[in-house]
Amino acid sequence: MRLLITGLRGFVGQHLQHQVRRRFPGSEILPAVPDIRDAQAVEKVIAAEKPAHCVHLAAVSTIGAARKSPDHAWDVNLHGTLNVARAMLRHVPHSTFLFASTAEAYGTTFQHGTALTEDAPLAPGNTYAATKAAADLALGAMARSGLRVIRMRPFNHTGPGQSPDFVVPAFASQIARIAKGLQKPEISVGNLDARRDFLDVRDVCDAYLDVLTAKKPLTPGTILNVCSGETRSIRSILDDLLTISGINAEVVTDPDRLRPSDIPIARGDATLITSTLGWRRQIAWEDTLRDVYEDCMRKTAT
Numbered sequence: 001m002r003l004l005i006t007g008l009r010g011f012v013g014q015h016l017q018h019q020v021r022r023r024f025p026g027s028e029i030l031p032a033v034p035d036i037r038d039a040q041a042v043e044k045v046i047a048a049e050k051p052a053h054c055v056h057l058a059a060v061s062t063i064g065a066a067r068k069s070p071d072h073a074w075d076v077n078l079h080g081t082l083n084v085a086r087a088m089l090r091h092v093p094h095s096t097f098l099f100a101s102t103a104e105a106y107g108t109t110f111q112h113g114t115a116l117t118e119d120a121p122l123a124p125g126n127t128y129a130a131t132k133a134a135a136d137l138a139l140g141a142m143a144r145s146g147l148r149v150i151r152m153r154p155f156n157h158t159g160p161g162q163s164p165d166f167v168v169p170a171f172a173s174q175i176a177r178i179a180k181g182l183q184k185p186e187i188s189v190g191n192l193d194a195r196r197d198f199l200d201v202r203d204v205c206d207a208y209l210d211v212l213t214a215k216k217p218l219t220p221g222t223i224l225n226v227c228s229g230e231t232r233s234i235r236s237i238l239d240d241l242l243t244i245s246g247i248n249a250e251v252v253t254d255p256d257r258l259r260p261s262d263i264p265i266a267r268g269d270a271t272l273i274t275s276t277l278g279w280r281r282q283i284a285w286e287d288t289l290r291d292v293y294e295d296c297m298r299k300t301a302t
Contacts, residue, residue, distance in 0.1 A: 002051050003053050010058070033058070037075050045087075052096070060076045060077055063129075078138070099152065101153045103116075103268055105124050105132050108125050110266045118153070140221050143220040146220075188252055193235065195232065195264065195266070197229070225268045
């Protein structure tokens with residue numbers, strides 16, 4: 001397997017590299033594209049390396065970052081994605097292009113309150129989701145022109161190494177600082193009542209690799225939710241992390257962490273990926289939380 005991973009040095013990219021080496025030790029991970037916004041650089045790498053598969057992870061990946069720099073988010077998440085896709089179609093048309101989209105693209109459709117399948121309408125509610133939805137739709141159109149694209153829509157995923165810009169390490173890093181006496185026993189939070197469908201990043205990476213190694217290649221343009229089909233409240237995540245750490249702390253709502261348009265419940269339906277690939281979540285949620293907390297403890301200086 002000659003594999004090109006954009007976003008190789010990012011959170012998911014680091015875990016994907018590890019899973020590739022664990023599952024397929026004979027595989028070759030190709031040099032990363034330095035900047036997907038540079039169409040010529042992208043073209044040069046793909047023409048020279050001719051990957052058998054490309055997993056496209058590179059993105060402006062947080063709602064906050066996209067909100068602060070929307071033009072940059074559009075350049076990376078839409079135009080950068082198209083640069084990679086066009087180069088793949090031009091130079092290696094028989095290779096698989098796996099696009100890491102996002103369940104955020106379903107947006108306000110979650111307000112229906114049901115577990116969403118892949119045919120649920122895209123209704124993005126923020127700049128990040130809109131840029132990813134636009135790329136998702138554009139790639140679907142390119143599938144009709146021969147691009148062998150598979151669109152993955154992962155729901156919330158976390159694990160060791162994730163930035164504190166995301167909710168689980170945001171809690172875990174604060175608790176770690178309290179445990180080491182670097183912060184008073186007070187945790188800043190946003191909306192604790194929201195319920196989300198969470199996974200371990202390592203399970204998400206396995207889903208991506210299951211696509212690439214499927215016995216029967218998937219139809220170009222296929223969309224697959226990557227989710228557990230279950231939800232848990234943000235409050236329960238904080239409670240579980242406090243239990244794991246043995247820390248007692250006061251919980252304080254920070255207005256800057258609240259999102260006015262927050263969706264109360266976001267849940268996915270994993271029927272298609274399970275029936276198509278046999279994929280299902282393997283890592284217990286408690287193990288995920290413990291790994292995130294221990295990672296934060298190691299990184300918190302005393």
